[in-house]
Amino acid sequence: MAKRDFPIEVTAPDIAPYRAGNTGIDYVTTFDSDRPGPHAMINAVTHGNEICGAIALDHLFRHDIRPVRGKLTLAFVNHAAYRRFDPARPRDNRRIDQDINRVWADDILDGPGDTLELRRARELRPLVETVDYLLDIHSLGTNCPALLLCTGQPKETALARAIGFPAHVILGRKRRSRKRMIDYGPFADPATPRTGLLVECGQHWARQTAVNALDTALRFLRGLDIIDQATLARHVSDRLPVPQRTLRITGAVELQSHDFAFRDEFHGLEHFPRAGTVIARDGDADIVTPHDDCILVMPNARAKKGMRAVRFARLVG
Ligand SMILES: [Zn+2]
Numbered sequence: 001m002a003k004r005d006f007p008i009e010v011t012a013p014d015i016a017p018y019r020a021g022n023t024g025i026d027y028v029t030t031f032d033s034d035r036p037g038p039h040a041m042i043n044a045v046t047h048g049n050e051i052c053g054a055i056a057l058d059h060l061f062r063h064d065i066r067p068v069r070g071k072l073t074l075a076f077v078n079h080a081a082y083r084r085f086d087p088a089r090p091r092d093n094r095r096i097d098q099d100i101n102r103v104w105a106d107d108i109l110d111g112p113g114d115t116l117e118l119r120r121a122r123e124l125r126p127l128v129e130t131v132d133y134l135l136d137i138h139s140l141g142t143n144c145p146a147l148l149l150c151t152g153q154p155k156e157t158a159l160a161r162a163i164g165f166p167a168h169v170i171l172g173r174k175r176r177s178r179k180r181m182i183d184y185g186p187f188a189d190p191a192t193p194r195t196g197l198l199v200e201c202g203q204h205w206a207r208q209t210a211v212n213a214l215d216t217a218l219r220f221l222r223g224l225d226i227i228d229q230a231t232l233a234r235h236v237s238d239r240l241p242v243p244q245r246t247l248r249i250t251g252a253v254e255l256q257s258h259d260f261a262f263r264d265e266f267h268g269l270e271h272f273p274r275a276g277t278v279i280a281r282d283g284d285a286d287i288v289t290p291h292d293d294c295i296l297v298m299p300n301a302r303a304k305k306g307m308r309a310v311r312f313a314r315l316v317g
Helices: 052-062 116-128 154-163 207-223 229-235
Strands: 028-032 039-044 071-076 133-140 147-150 168-171 195-203 245-254 260-262 278-282 285-288 294-297 308-315
Touching (some): 039 052, 039 207, 052 195, 133 207, 154 207, 195 207, 245 294
Parallel strands (some): 133 195, 147 168
Antiparallel strands (some): 028 071, 245 308, 278 285, 294 308
16 A cells, blocks of 8 residues: 655745855855854755755745844754755655765775765764764654654753753764764763754655754754844744753664554554553564654654664653
């Protein structure tokens, strides 16, 4: 049975005006306030079909939102994949050769691999080395509320609280392989204050997802005191703070077969009070909730053998 897909409610902005930038790296612009302060970076289109971030950065550029202290870098990470976005086939341009958000380890960046995404990561790397605070904007395949993802370090939860948005903060685990940019060197090192967060703003092409992307970007900059309160108030969709809930990842399901199906249409954040509740079938095996008060995070009904189909979490705050 063909899986139902979601409508495209947003238009992918033309990012050609941002190609030249001012950093010597295509599609990367740094605004310097010439005042002391941190270097913040906001990334869009790390995955080419996740266009909410491009809409958010386009807004920041067009409305002259600039740092009042420190520096602000705006980057269209996988611009080559993004520029292939086709509303008729909106899932086909997540990447070109490989996922650029799985290569952020020194041995891979320094290794022999030669893909479009590796070349781009190597081009960005010297700049990333200078970043104090990173916000990497993404979106999801399901109709899920926005999620702020981190590796579970105290410096990350402190920044998440300073941002105060979105409502759900997901504490993951430190990765040993397939590293994302937020897992890269200093961001993963608890001895430095440098911090990376990843936001999943909602379903890839929903109107609200682009609103969430801009709201997160603005609140990130306000949380770091890089924009003032008046700028935030002018551009944010809702000035009221949201109560935040924190969830800790407790496990994940990697598919063992090519024959996988969830028991229901899950979008993420579904709550199951009892351990042992069947949520999916993988080949001949039931997949059950591993503990009481289990919450599903980022279910992927399109996952294939060897891929992660869902994560489990519990509420911790
Ligand atoms: Zn993504």
